[in-house]
Amino acid sequence: MNSEQAAQWMRRTAKKLVEHKDELSKLDQFVGDGDHGVNMERGFRAVVERLDDWRELPLSQLMQKIGSALVSNVGGAAGPLYGTAFMRLGAAWKDERQADGPAWMSGMTKAVEGIAQRGKAQAGDGTLLDVWSPVAATLDENEPDWKKVEEIAKKGMDETEDMVVKKGRGALLGEKSVGHLDPGAVSSFYLFQALAKTMNE
Numbered sequence: 001m002n003s004e005q006a007a008q009w010m011r012r013t014a015k016k017l018v019e020h021k022d023e024l025s026k027l028d029q030f031v032g033d034g035d036h037g038v039n040m041e042r043g044f045r046a047v048v049e050r051l052d053d054w055r056e057l058p059l060s061q062l063m064q065k066i067g068s069a070l071v072s073n074v075g076g077a078a079g080p081l082y083g084t085a086f087m088r089l090g091a092a093w094k095d096e097r098q099a100d101g102p103a104w105m106s107g108m109t110k111a112v113e114g115i116a117q118r119g120k121a122q123a124g125d126g127t128l129l130d131v132w133s134p135v136a137a138t139l140d141e142n143e144p145d146w147k148k149v150e151e152i153a154k155k156g157m158d159e160t161e162d163m164v165v166k167k168g169r170g171a172l173l174g175e176k177s178v179g180h181l182d183p184g185a186v187s188s189f190y191l192f193q194a195l196a197k198t199m200n201e
């Protein structure tokens with residue numbers, strides 16, 4: 001992935017999040033406070049609005065900029081988690097203009113560690129980490145198989161439906177959180193779906 005493809009990834013993600021804003025907020029009404037669609041739309045809109053200013057940046061710095069824009073503009077619990085993920089990608093790809101197979105593997109490993117630290121969460125807690133963690137685990141030194149990445153992200157998202165949420169607002173519901181997809185897992189699926197589409201064109 002180069003900076004141009006990263007920008008395309010962000011535009012495509014923003015478009016998906018706008019299309020699915022109501023769905024995401026509705027899911028968050030079951031297990032949270034009903035604002036996840038609004039938060040994500042606001043955050044990715046802010047990123048897309050600044051892409052032109054960031055056009056000349058190497059990929060690593062672009063990821064850092066995206067991360068800090070997400071922290072400031074998504075807000076809530078999800079902002080620092082998404083933001084940390086992108087900042088960790090940027091740090092792992094220090095000074096790189098392109099991300100290849102090994103870069104994706106190390107970058108996603110660092111991103112997942114960052115989310116886990118920030119959220120004090122682990123895979124199985126019924127959060128966005130249940131998408132990010134299996135995606136990271138499927139990567140190896142080879143160029144990522146993007147179709148497989150999308151499938152794994154979808155599976156991770158679907159599995160949150162049967163989980164007792166252990167972190168974030170949903171955890172307040174205990175067993176009653178079972179039977180609903182986690183909103184952050186769903187928005188993360190859209191992010192990886194947009195990535196797969198971008199990298200496969």
Ligand code: ADP
Pocket residue numbers: 028032033034035036039040075076077078079081115118119120121126127128129167168169182183184185
């Ligand atoms: P808020 O809960 O502050 O309103 P959002 O609704 O935007 O924030 O985001 C909620 C999502 O954030 C959840 O669906 C979940 O995926 C994720 N999340 C919340 N808290 C944590 C946490 N401690 N660890 C990992 N993910 C979390």
Ligand code: MG
Pocket residue numbers: 028032033034035036076
């Ligand atoms: Mg919320």
Ligand code: MG
Pocket residue numbers: 033035076077
């Ligand atoms: Mg909120």
